[in-house]
Amino acid sequence: MKPKTIIGLVVMLGFAALLFLNFGEQVGGYMDFAQAEATGAKAHVVGQWVKAEHFRYDPAQNVFSFYMEDEVGQRRLVHYDNPKPPNFEDAEQLVVEGYAKEGAFVAEHILVKCPSKYNDTRALETSL
Amino acid sequence: MNWMHGAWAVFEKDVRLELRSRYAINMLLMFVLAALLLVLFALGQTPVSARVQAAVLWIVILFSGAVGLGRSFISEEERGTVLLLQLNTHGSMVYAGKLLFNFVLVLVLNLVAVAAFVVLLSVAVPLPGLLLTTLGLGALGLAGATTLLAAIIARTANRGPLLPVLLFPLLVPLLLSVVSATRAALPGGAGWAGAQDELLTLVGFAGVVITASVLLFDYVWND
Structure with missing residues (x-):
């Protein structure tokens, strides 16, 4: 050669x-809010919606804001540049994909994990 | 030194030809303005998220580039000047000259598109440095990928529509990164820290495409 x-x-x-x-x-990898804030890079954060705190959708800006608590219990305001995702209330777990900014978290995507209607163990037990 | 001189001569010839005919420049400008005006009329007062703005900008740049950039080698074939170039210069000089010309063309196109975009759609740009870096790296990758493909398709029978068809699959990583990096430079974006991976991807893409082209160009150029 x-x-x-x-x-x-x-x-x-x-x-x-x-x-x-x-x-x-x-x-971006999976991390909690503190790690996402430290790196400033893209991240996935797993957590739950804090239903006790207020949440709102601003139609003029097209931003949906809510509070989320990650798996180690840190609570942050999350902004999402879209309307509220369907099934949001039913979610047992959320995965927000985005980056930390000015004390809040900007989500570009939200994965909503809903309880499956095909694996309802309680329904199974009662039917047995 | 000799090599630089040859490449520069090819570049200078192309610039002079372009300034005389203004074929590519007129086509690109018309396309950019028409596409952005269409977007403007279609949107009206509707607020658009920064991600959509970034995507619209790059759709316009990509399509006008795909239409205009194939000219560089096709015009040589049409005028019958290919043999002259093959006899008088080395393949790598032709490649370097054409790459430089295409790069400058795409860069001008990008700057015009962004200026029109910012003015017409009244977009705020909090990080102009990041946006300019993205445009520069994107232009380098786009020009690098287009130059070799243009040389290949100039030899084929159906020249017109072939370039976009071959170009799009190759540009997927470039487009994803460039839209994401542009998004980071717009209001509410992730900024420099968030766009680091995208910018490094763009450097890698441009590097791969241009080195591959340098290695392969002789096979395309010499019969």
Whole structure:
């Protein structure tokens, strides 16, 4: 092989590694609110909606805001640039995907985990 | 030194030709203005989230780029000047010159599109530095991917529609990152810290595409 080809391949591998590593990182890993605030990068935070606190949807800005408590009990205001997701009240668990900003959390996506209507153990027990 | 001189000569020739005919510049400007005006009329007073604004901006840039950038090699084929270039210069000089020309063209296109976008849609940009960095890196990746593909399709029979078809699948990582990074520069965005991964992805993409093109260009260029 010519030296040009070898150098080219090595350089290409380096850039390809940079591309794939960072392309994967864009999604962001799972962490709690404090860690997300420390890094400032994209993050997934798992938690529950705090129903006792107020929540509201601002139609002019198209922002839905609510309080969420993560798995270690830290409570933060979450802003979501969309209307309230369907089934939000039924959710037993939320996963917000976004980044921390100015003491609050800006969610780009919300995954709503609802209890499955096909695995209702109580219904199963009563029917037995 | 000699190599730089040759590449610069190809670049200078393309710039001069472009300034005489203004083919690509006129087409790109018309496309950008028409597309943005359409968006403006369609939206009216509706508030649009920053994510949608970023996506609209890059849709306009991508489509006008895909239409205008294929010209660089097709025009050589149409004028019959390919043989002349092949005889007088080395393939890598032609590639470097064309890449530089396409890069400058995309950069101008990006700046015009963003200026029109900011003025027409009255978008606030809290982090202009981040937006400019994103535009520069995006232009480099777009020009790098387009230049080799344009050289390939210039030899085919159906030149017109082939470039967008080949280009889109290749540009998926670039588009995802560039929209995300633009979003970070708009109000309520994640800022520099949040766009770090996207910017590094863009550097990696441009690097891969351009090194691959340098390695492969001779096979495309020499019959």
